Amino acid sequence: MSNTFHQVYIQVVFAVKYREALITDEYKSKILGVIGNLINETGCKTIIVNGTEDHIHCLLALKPTISVSDLMKVVKGKSSKFINDHQLTKHRFEWQEGYGAFSYSKSHIDAVYKYIANQEEHHKKQNFKDEYSSFLDKYNVTFDKRCVFENLI
Template sequence: MKRSSLQVDYRPQLVFAVKYRQALIQPHWEKQLYQYITGIVQNRRHKMMAVNGMPDHVHIFLSMHPAEPVSVLVQEIKKASSSFIRAEKFTPHRFQWQAGYGAFSYSKSHAQRVVRYVLKQKEHHYKKSFREEYLELLKAFEIEFQTEYLFDFFDVS
């Protein structure tokens, strides 16, 4: 008897920041970084829907294959992309991602809205800081949090 496999369509928006929120991701190499991250995602059997960010953080929106936990994927993206940035010598500073990440899941009906949101990060951040944006996501998704476990936000006291 053939067993059918259930394909769960999980669409998280992943958010993580550069260690100490340093503005190290520069416009002249960010596209290469995003292409590299896309390769990691696709090689692990996920579908990249959008990737973009700011000099101090990245947003990734994807459709995940159910065989891999999100925590494992994020760990691999962070590890491999840090190594890539160092190997390419994109920055004279030691590049690392902060510990932790945010993962916010969306339904299929919201996918295009989230893609637009991720792709318009630079315009979005003219009006809102990363801290404001991240806290709004936590509140919108009703995620309880303790401030001491959030990213290091140096832009607000």
């Protein structure tokens, strides 16, 4: 075959270190925009980025020449640097180590998009820790609940 064709959709989910509520309404759209631009700069395609004060969801089309781990290294590293350089939080900002990555078929994209778009409403009913654990359960990811989240020191 002379060309490479692909259709790989993933949702990545990652949290503020210690799940602190550091993403304020004042700077949230700026942070989400930076993350979306960073995804696009890797050659992947941002579909939607949204989240709450303590975590982010990104739905994207993955470029086959970049690994999810390389993508997340760029997105998390450069976005935290941007947040700190522009003093968008009261304290030094860091993302928690790790992330979740979940794949979807094209037929699921609309539903996932709506889910991510409605994060604020969703989290009035369910906290992030329970949401993330339900993702891991839904996708049959084996995990130790004691090791999923970094705890406050």
